[in-house]
Amino acid sequence: MSLIEISNVTKQYNGGDEVVEALRGVDIAIEAGEFITIMGQSGSGKSTLLSILGGMNHPTSGEVAMAGVELYRLPGEKLADFRAQNLGFVFQSFHLIPYLTAIENVLLPLAIVKMKGADKNAAAKRALERVGLGNKADRLPNQLSGGEQERVAIARAIVNNPKILLADEPTGNLDSRTSDEVMALFRELNDAGQTVVMVTHNPENCRYSDRSINLRDGLVVGQN
Ligand SMILES: Nc1ncnc2c1ncn2[C@@H]1O[C@H](COP(=O)(O)OP(=O)(O)OP(=O)(O)O)[C@@H](O)[C@H]1O
Ligand SMILES: [Mg+2]
Secondary structure, three states: OOOOOEEEEEEEEEEEEEEEEEEEEEEEEEEEEEEEEOOOOOOHHHHHHHHHOOOOOOOOEEEEEOOOOEEHOOOOHHHHHHHHHHHEEEOOOOOOOOOOOOHHHHHHHHHHOOOOHHHHHHHHHHHHOOOHHHHHHOOHHOOHHHHHHHHHHHHHOOOOOOEEEEOOOOOOOOHHHHHHHHHHHHHHHOOOOOEEEEEEHHHHHHHHHHEEEEEEEEEEEOOO
């Protein structure tokens, strides 16, 4: 069995009086340890697929199994626990809280995890060290460069040792050099065993991944 099995997933949104078919029957299997990029034009359904994978968006039909658990058969509270224990998210615009320091931002996902305070602090420090920011833990986001802020967002996403790290256009707001550094960091995490699923529209980013899945109009149209 694969780590992630997406079977015949569809998603329809009610946009005003028309129904948008964002996903129209998607099947994907992802193995533990893979680094997958999801490519496709704007509106092809990439973010929808990632949010469904992340347990944040109920599909209209179909199944998503992760480590043998059918995500959307879990009751809401159990799904939230599953997310907190197994998934990490990185978004395009970082979503760092401006009045919290780097380490306080990294601590946020542990808020609902049962752990001693000292262990949480140690985990947050370790995550910042892994992204090369151990010495900047007490800076506020506006005292960090764009690439460093992205690294804080990545540290926050890996602080719970997730089975799967999900990222939606994590380099979308970065210049090409900083973007390469951030991609190299994802690669490094993957080399250390982290499963990564990343949405990107930049073909350059695909060279860092093991496999690239192409979406068009809500369907998988190719993998390589
Ligand atoms: N909450 C929503 N309500 C209605 N329609 C939506 C909603 N979210 C997405 N859509 C529509 O679903 C389709 C797929 O959107 P999605 O955000 O998954 O695309 P995407 O591939 O991530 O695009 P981009 O590259 O621009 O981020 C689009 O037609 C979009 O307008
Ligand atoms: Mg998107």
